[in-house]
Amino acid sequence: MPAVLTVDLPLEVLTTDQMARADRLTIEGGVPAMTLMENAALALAKATSQILQRTSGRRVLVLCGPGNNGGDGFVAASLLRSQRYKVRVASLARLEELRGPAARAAAAWPGAVTSALECEFEGADLVVDALFGTGLARDLDADACDLVRRLNRWRRASGQNVVSVDIPSGVDGTTGAVRGAAVEADATVTFFRVKTGHLLLPGRLHCGALACAHIGIRPSALETLHVSTFINAPALWRSDLPLPQIEGHKYSRGHALVVSGGASFTGAARLSAAAALRAGAGLVTLASPSDALTVNASALTSVMVRPADGARGLAAVLTDERKNAVALGPGLGVSEESCAKVETALAPQAYRRAAVLDADALSSFAHDPERLWRATRAAPGPVVMTPHAGEFARLFACCENDGACRSKLDKARAAARASGAVVVYKGPDTVVAAPDGRASILPSATPWLATAGSGDALTGIIAGLLAQRMEGFLAASCAVWMHARAAEIYGPGLIADDIIASLPHVWRELCGR
Numbered sequence: 098m099p100a101v102l103t104v105d106l107p108l109e110v111l112t113t114d115q116m117a118r119a120d121r122l123t124i125e126g127g128v129p130a131m132t133l134m135e136n137a138a139l140a141l142a143k144a145t146s147q148i149l150q151r152t153s154g155r156r157v158l159v160l161c162g163p164g165n166n167g168g169d170g171f172v173a174a175s176l177l178r179s180q181r182y183k184v185r186v187a188s189l190a191r192l193e194e195l196r197g198p199a200a201r202a203a204a205a206w207p208g209a210v211t212s213a214l215e216c217e218f219e220g221a222d223l224v225v226d227a228l229f230g231t232g233l234a235r236d237l238d239a240d241a242c243d244l245v246r247r248l249n250r251w252r253r254a255s256g257q258n259v260v261s262v263d264i265p266s267g268v269d270g271t272t273g274a275v276r277g278a279a280v281e282a283d284a285t286v287t288f289f290r291v292k293t294g295h296l297l298l299p300g301r302l303h304c305g306a307l308a309c310a311h312i313g314i315r316p317s318a319l320e321t322l323h324v325s326t327f328i329n330a331p332a333l334w335r336s337d338l339p340l341p342q343i344e345g346h347k348y349s350r351g352h353a354l355v356v357s358g359g360a361s362f363t364g365a366a367r368l369s370a371a372a373a374l375r376a377g378a379g380l381v382t383l384a385s386p387s388d389a390l391t392v393n394a395s396a397l398t399s400v401m402v403r404p405a406d407g408a409r410g411l412a413a414v415l416t417d418e419r420k421n422a423v424a425l426g427p428g429l430g431v432s433e434e435s436c437a438k439v440e441t442a443l444a445p446q447a448y449r450r451a452a453v454l455d456a457d458a459l460s461s462f463a464h465d466p467e468r469l470w471r472a473t474r475a476a477p478g479p480v481v482m483t484p485h486a487g488e489f490a491r492l493f494a495c496c497e498n499d500g501a502c503r504s505k506l507d508k509a510r511a512a513a514r515a516s517g518a519v520v521v522y523k524g525p526d527t528v529v530a531a532p533d534g535r536a537s538i539l540p541s542a543t544p545w546l547a548t549a550g551s552g553d554a555l556t557g558i559i560a561g562l563l564a565q566r567m568e569g570f571l572a573a574s575c576a577v578w579m580h581a582r583a584a585e586i587y588g589p590g591l592i593a594d595d596i597i598a599s600l601p602h603v604w605r606e607l608c609g610r
């Protein structure tokens with residue numbers, strides 16, 4: 098399935114409840130519901146017609162559901178028919194069951210309406226999926242599941258396009274979960290703002306190319322919605338991006354300290370260190386156990402190496418106040434000593450030091466997460482934690498099993514609240530959540546990123562941005578995006594070293610030169 102198109106999507110991401118409130122406020126403000134529906138259908142008909150022109154198709158089947166999503170389908174059917182497309186309409190509900198604008202839209206459709214459950218897809222060049230939108234309130238029943246599965250099979254076998262109205266039917270607009278079965282669309286046209294279910298997996302994989310249309314809801318409606326979820330795109334953090342200043346020097350660009358593992362586990366920390374430098378830290382030092390000093394020193398040039406044995410050795414290196422960001426975890430080893438090193442790195446200080454905790458720095462606390470939260474809450478500067486799904490489950494079992502946490506986004510937010518740290522919940526739909534409730538979702542990432550050392554590179558990029566004093570949530574979001582973009586630029590065959598090597602291209606794009 099094609100990746101989500103992120104071009105020109107507005108930054109704010111809504112839950113289905115927030116979207117319903119925006120609709121309600123707009124209608125109360127004097128815009129008729131029918132006008133919103135007509136605007137939605139116009140955008141839908143335009144997108145559909147563009148695909149049909151590309152594929153030289155003429156025959157459209159519109160599947161309409163029992164609510165306003167179906168209403169959008171009826172209006173779009175009328176519009177497409179007026180453009181001389183050959184349009185069939187099939188409805189899941191009996192027409193007399195429809196209410197409000199959907200009933201009016203159905204009444205205005207001049208053609209026949211057949212039963213969706215019995216409809217044949219053969220002969221269609223494109224199917225419009227207007228079965229369920231943001232009003233999906235429960236799992237699809239067996240008949241609807243069967244219809245959706247038949248549609249998906251037909252699409253795969255025929256190679257024809259399916260366009261979903263608002264969200265692929267069966268995808269939960271808030272959590273991205275599949276409720277029984279869900280349409281696999283080639284394109285999805287949503288309205289006003291993207292919903293969290295478009296970006297979170299598996300929902301995102303069902304959307305195809307995602308477009309967001311303006312339908313007459315004013316952006317001022319956002320003011321009352323208290324939106325705190327955003328697409329992770331440059332517009333979110335570009336104005337805070339640290340750029341070298343002409344009057345600056347390496348010390349003004351910050352000094353990141355990366356903690357190396359023992360002699361047999363040094364590569365991971367070296368990747369992090371190199372990534373921190375490429376992310377723009379003025380200086381990077383690798384704190385290395387004595388037994389790994391030679392191997393580390395012989396493999397590094399622009400990264401400095403200092404001996405540091407155990408938590409005490411680390412404490413000694415950290416007495417230098419200029420080392421304002423510390424990263425630990427990659428190759429560190431799961432042990433009590435690692436716990437002590439993390440506590441040393443997070444120990445309250447008179448000066449502000451940021452920290453990134455990854456991999457073994459997190460897993461070492463799996464038996465006692467509260468001990469880690471005590472340290473992260475007391476830390477003198479921003480703390481960013483970067484668990485993948487396995488580490489998250491081990492460390493944040495309380496958030497995993499909390500019934501109120503229905504999605505990856507909910508879980509990441511709960512984890513950030515519990516720990517007082519920025520949580521980067523990694524995966525193809527990486528969520529960054531801050532303790533104050535802000536969150537970002539990465540809209541697309543190449544599967545080539547799933548490679549050894551990829552997480553170590555991300556840890557380093559975050560450390561590099563934190564060393565340059567970028568705010569914790571924005572630094573983590575920016576690093577996640579840069580990491581994904583670097584991998585996208587490099588393309589197939591990517592290994593972790595290539596992510597680091599591609600960072601200058603990412604900077605060039607961000608700086609516009």
Ligand SMILES: NC(=O)C1=CN([C@@H]2O[C@H](COP(=O)(O)OP(=O)(O)OC[C@H]3O[C@@H](n4cnc5c(N)ncnc54)[C@H](O)[C@@H]3O)[C@@H](O)[C@H]2O)[C@@H](O)CC1
Pocket residue numbers: 117120130133134135137162163164165166167168169228229230231232233234235236237238241262263264288312
């Ligand atoms: N003013 C508005 O609210 C606007 C809404 N629009 C469209 O309206 C949609 C939302 O409309 P609705 O709130 O009517 O919701 P939907 O059309 O998404 O679906 C709700 C209907 O389906 C039923 N239903 C929910 N889950 C079901 C299930 N699992 N099995 C069977 N029936 C189920 C509900 O009882 C209700 O009748 C949006 O997705 C969008 O397409 C657009 O027309 C723009 C304006």
Ligand SMILES: [K+]
Pocket residue numbers: 166226227228229230261262263264265266
């Ligand atoms: K739909």
